[in-house]
Amino acid sequence: MRFPVRSFISLFSVGVLAFSAAICAKAQSTASPTTGNGTYVVVDPLAGVRYNNRFDISVGLAYDHMKAGPTLVQGANLGGLDISGSYWLTKHWGIEATGRPYVGTSGAGVNSVGVQGPFVAQYIFAGGAEWLGPHNKHGALIAHALVGGSYGQFEKDLLGYSPALFDFYNNQISPAAIVGGHIDLNRTPRWVFRITPDAVMTHYGINYPPKTSQFDVNFAISVGVEYKFKKKR
DSSP states (O other): OOOOHHHHHHHHHHHHHHHHHHHHHHSSOEEOOOOTTSOOOEEOTTTTOOSOBSEEEEEEEEEEEEOSSSSOSSOEEEEEEEEEEEEESSSSEEEEEEEEEEEEEOOOOOOSSOOOSOEEEEEEEEEEEEEEEEEOSSEEEEEEEEEEEEEEEOOTTSTTOOGGGGTOOOSEEEEEEEEEEEEEEESSSSEEEEEEEEEEEEEEEOSSTTOOEEEEEEEEEEEEEEEEOSOBO
16 A cells, blocks of 8 residues: 555645634734724624535645556656535535546656656545534534545556556556545635645556556645535535
């Protein structure tokens, strides 16, 4: 299993620190210029923040690290989108679904046909439970555990040669799991700035000797916005 644990912990810690700093910075209400009689009118754009919405949807620019083969030394740094939606059953528990297309290039094993940096892609669709953790009007921490499937596309730029020549996986559908969560910073009662760090697990294999398969655990993160619909529970 390949999992950059230090990177995951470091980035998650940075997100938590940013979340805490934003809460502290916003702890004081913004005041408008003085009125004619010299008094201040307090303006709080987050006064209407509530966690009682039934639906929400988020879209973010996404990054995913992936290995394109079981013994490949080089990793693939992929970019894409993270499109997720939630249906909240109670204040703390909801159901989340996500679709994540990632595309990019990967290093390839030493080969005699001159293929370097071929295109690879990973398309993940998953769903599961999410839990609303510590929260206030400034933001929230949300955890989720999602399961589903992934389609790995590895052979598109291999010029018709076997992926064995490049130490690549075959094109295939794999089970997938996502464990992580969201760091939310409220901007208005409906709009939220969202950071989503995750550990992504897949189980790809090869159909050429030695015909093995393995679990790979890699880091993914997205940054984007969330919108909370007005319908309440």
